[in-house]
Amino acid sequence: MNSEHMILGVALTNSFGAHPAAWRLPHVNPEAYTDIDVTVEHARTAERGGLQFVFIADRLFLHGDLAVSNPLFNMDPIVTLSAVAQATERIGLAGTASTSFFEPYLLARQLKTLDVISNGRVGWNAVPSFEPDAFANFGKEPPAREKKYERLHEVMQVVQALWGSWGYEAGKPDQQGRYADPAHVKPVNLYGTQVGTRGPLPVPPSEQGQPVIIMPASSGYGLQAAVMYADIIIAMPSSIEEGRAQRQAIRQAAAQAGRNPEDIKYLAFAGFTTGDTERDALDTRLALDAHTDIRGPLARLSAYLGLQQQLTRPDEPLTTAQLTAVQAHPQDARSIRAVELAHAGWSPRDILAHAVFDPYPSVVGTAGQVADHLQEWFKAGAADGFMLNFDDFSTEIGNFVEQVIPVLRERGIFHNTYEGKTLRDHVGVPPQYGVNPRITTGPQ
Amino acid sequence: MNSEHMILGVALTNSFGAHPAAWRLPHVNPEAYTDIDVTVEHARTAERGGLQFVFIADRLFLHGDLAVSNPLFNMDPIVTLSAVAQATERIGLAGTASTSFFEPYLLARQLKTLDVISNGRVGWNAVPSFEPDAFANFGKEPPAREKKYERLHEVMQVVQALWGSWGYEAGKPDQQGRYADPAHVKPVNLYGTQVGTRGPLPVPPSEQGQPVIIMPASSGYGLQAAVMYADIIIAMPSSIEEGRAQRQAIRQAAAQAGRNPEDIKYLAFAGFTTGDTERDALDTRLALDAHTDIRGPLARLSAYLGLQQQLTRPDEPLTTAQLTAVQAHPQDARSIRAVELAHAGWSPRDILAHAVFDPYPSVVGTAGQVADHLQEWFKAGAADGFMLNFDDFSTEIGNFVEQVIPVLRERGIFHNTYEGKTLRDHVGVPPQYGVNPRITTGPQ
Structure with missing residues (x-):
């Protein structure tokens, strides 16, 4: 060693x-x-x-x-x-x-x-x-x-x-x-x-x-x-x-x-x-998450993004208005990561598929x-x-x-x-x- | 089954x-x-x-x-x-x-x-x-x-x-x-x-x-x-x-x-x-017993054969006088077996090598x-x-x-x-x- x-x-x-x-x-x-x-x-x-x-x-x-x-x-x-x-x-x-x-x-x-x-x-x-x-x-x-x-x-x-x-x-x-x-x-x-x-x-x-x-x-x-x-x-x-x-x-x-x-x-x-591409990896993760009701995670994601209103369109990137409103909790690595992914243009479903709420840092990619x-x-x-x-x-x-x-x-x-x-x-x-x-x- | x-x-x-x-x-x-x-x-x-x-x-x-x-x-x-x-x-x-x-x-x-x-x-x-x-x-x-x-x-x-x-x-x-x-x-x-x-x-x-x-x-x-x-x-x-x-x-x-x-x-x-023969099997057992002091087992065998005197010649079959004197304890399977083996002409060492004192019935043969x-x-x-x-x-x-x-x-x-x-x-x-x-x- x-x-x-x-x-x-x-x-x-x-x-x-x-x-x-x-x-x-x-x-x-x-x-x-x-x-x-x-x-x-x-x-x-x-x-x-x-x-x-x-x-x-x-x-x-x-x-x-x-x-x-x-x-x-x-x-x-x-x-x-x-x-x-x-x-x-x-x-x-x-x-x-x-x-x-x-x-x-x-x-x-x-x-x-x-x-x-x-x-x-x-x-x-x-x-x-x-x-x-x-x-x-x-x-x-x-x-x-x-x-x-x-x-x-x-x-x-x-x-x-x-x-x-x-x-x-x-x-x-x-x-x-x-x-x-x-x-x-x-x-x-x-x-x-x-x-x-x-x-x-x-x-x-x-x-x-x-x-x-x-x-x-x-x-x-x-x-x-x-x-x-x-x-x-x-x-x-x-x-x-x-x-x-x-x-x-x-x-x-x-x-x-x-x-x-x-x-x-x-x-x-x-x-x-x-996966062979980040998209492939996300799709694999989405297949795993398919049995999970997305409403709970979406509500959690809204909170982690610092949004006052619930996210309602899981498959669309955040609107410009939403992106302007998002704000990370500065002490929370998960929140920081979620905000980064939102700004990168990922949809809420894909942000979740990046495993942002796993109990430890995870890479989906x-x-x-x-x-x-x-x-x-x-x-x-x-x-x-x-x-x-x-x-x-x-x-x-x-x-x-x-x-x-x-x-x-x-x-x-x-x-x-x-x-x-x-x-x-x-x-x-x-x-x-x-x-x-x-x-x-x-x-x- | x-x-x-x-x-x-x-x-x-x-x-x-x-x-x-x-x-x-x-x-x-x-x-x-x-x-x-x-x-x-x-x-x-x-x-x-x-x-x-x-x-x-x-x-x-x-x-x-x-x-x-x-x-x-x-x-x-x-x-x-x-x-x-x-x-x-x-x-x-x-x-x-x-x-x-x-x-x-x-x-x-x-x-x-x-x-x-x-x-x-x-x-x-x-x-x-x-x-x-x-x-x-x-x-x-x-x-x-x-x-x-x-x-x-x-x-x-x-x-x-x-x-x-x-x-x-x-x-x-x-x-x-x-x-x-x-x-x-x-x-x-x-x-x-x-x-x-x-x-x-x-x-x-x-x-x-x-x-x-x-x-x-x-x-x-x-x-x-x-x-x-x-x-x-x-x-x-x-x-x-x-x-x-x-x-x-x-x-x-x-x-x-x-x-x-x-x-x-x-x-x-x-x-x-x-062993291929009973003699071979006895010799294998004797090799295993080689590290054991024979005096204790011999004394025990004398008692099991019902003899008043100690056996002193481990490699000689029992004398006619000894064979006349041997007597099994009728309730003790080990004693009965030892007497059988003595009458069959086995020496004390070979009687012991027949595993007569093992804690359960054993065949050496x-x-x-x-x-x-x-x-x-x-x-x-x-x-x-x-x-x-x-x-x-x-x-x-x-x-x-x-x-x-x-x-x-x-x-x-x-x-x-x-x-x-x-x-x-x-x-x-x-x-x-x-x-x-x-x-x-x-x-x-």
Whole structure:
């Protein structure tokens, strides 16, 4: 890994893509949610492009209205990643597992086993759950925020202590001597208020030692935890300025916590629908949006454009009078973007098709426009890389690998091939085994 | 599945085999514990032989003395089985998961996801944990026996209720209409004293609906639970008589619990070391036992033979005086077997090499002797099938598939190929989706 190169993770998640109508497209297998072969094929395509890792987000409840969309997350990230591990060779395998419900011994065991059998390719996105719907599936009410983070700290430290409990010094099996040196496979005896363990965990080091830690960008308790534990932080900045500011804030907090800021990689969400022309891409997006009632989005767009009156002609560019009246909210990147598109002559329907209201910056355009977006953010220091989200995974991953990756390589901002074998190699974060020794406090 | 045919499961567990010295054999890969390719190859060989399922047992702590042996269980059964699922097509995939620690929502989700992605090949061996070493890894003390079984009942019913919460009636995705009918994906709202959930679980039916349930043979609370939930019961009878008696007791208890006794399959543990001749097989076993101090086993053998004096010449057949003095404990199958072998002229070392002290009946002999053992038990009604354990998995699974399976097929007691696609098909147990409706009591 070279800091001239961006890191690219790609959200596999539900195998359809980020748009809730992707499952309806005629070329899409509508059973992709339950068909592991589809997920595997997507991961293999990403691997062919040299992407550093696939990523499976999670929610611990049914998320999505089945009348109109597939369940929006994955059936089970760990089970899915293990199958994907078996069908891939190099690409990293990252997934979310909540710190709120898993017993740390079971979680440590599953993640490190997956890391061992994948030859060191695993990343764990460690997040506390907050949704009442998730807690209900465990017969519980959500705890107070500080209790959630107390548990997160305990789980992180107990899991990592278990990971380190089979020491490298235990050695490799010697058929003429010992299987391992029992003196270096030791209990951890780490007990917090909410969780604890004796150990050891009977899982030897993986090729990268133990999984890479991923955490979401957050503030307060969440930022404090992320700079203690995370190798990768995934964020949703809405603009280059916001990305730069958040990345800098994290780097500063990391330095204050005694870590090298270079050791934490900041990835920004980015979404894509591509086409041979911008018009093609917009039409693809419009096909996805066809099942959405446009009245709600139109009303929202009117407000974002600062118009007093509703937009009523979705397929006509704004009138001169309307264009004179539009006014962006200066702090809101979505509003600024919508005003730009209106002035460029796009109709309201096409402005919406530019994905202006997606929860993260999205490009609906050509492969060149996608590459420009990534390059601009990366070169501006707004991200060390990206978490890619495709509206329609089945089409876009191939387009990205065939059309965008070559451009990024030509521009010298993406690696030509995997530099090493492990996820740690791919993303350029340092070795760690067990709890980071810079963290001196055990669970409280 | 045809009741003229026996069911064969095979214990993959730690990938070396049942003998703790198997990892030392020169032809064995000493890193098989962490190398998924070895496990996959073993499963594929078993699949080539038409075995109904592979089985991965579990303990939630480091089991085995690393100075002399590998860890005796698997790193993680669910993660391992998911990788094996991806690399196999037909064979069933069964594994142990304790009811004592897993949150039922997470467990239900992982097992059903695995069942879906393997196209309906999963079996869950549901066991309560009892070992203080396991509880210590969760920062707990073992509860009283009735509390363990209270939790088991609650977990079984909550897990199965979650499995059934996405109804078949929800239908398949219709790209012109609904993804699924939300009216048939419903909360379960099942709460016990120890665990509970709201649901639903966002996982549609697998090809077999939901995983097959396996439980260990037990008595009291354990028997009561097994006849309520199990499709397969795995037992360790030490003789045909014990197997017949236990199988009959289970069938009677099942009938009393309102189930069809034919719907519960009783499998007996059986162990094997094979060779071209019985002498070859004994020599293979002796090589495995070479690292074991013989003095303890010799003393134990003296006692089992009813001798007042210690055996001191391990490589000589017993003297006429010794043979006159030997006397079997009439209730102890191991003692009876040891006396038979002494009278047949085997030396003490060879008697021990016949695996007389293995925890379950084992054959050390030719493929024909193995087939005879299985046939005799099966024809006597002592088992509906077997849980096979190989001393050295790497050699024995191939021998079994190449040499024993053809004999069983010639004798008409093993199927020629998989009759169906799912584990339920392979073992001949009826469909079930959600909680068995004959169980009328929810968690107490």
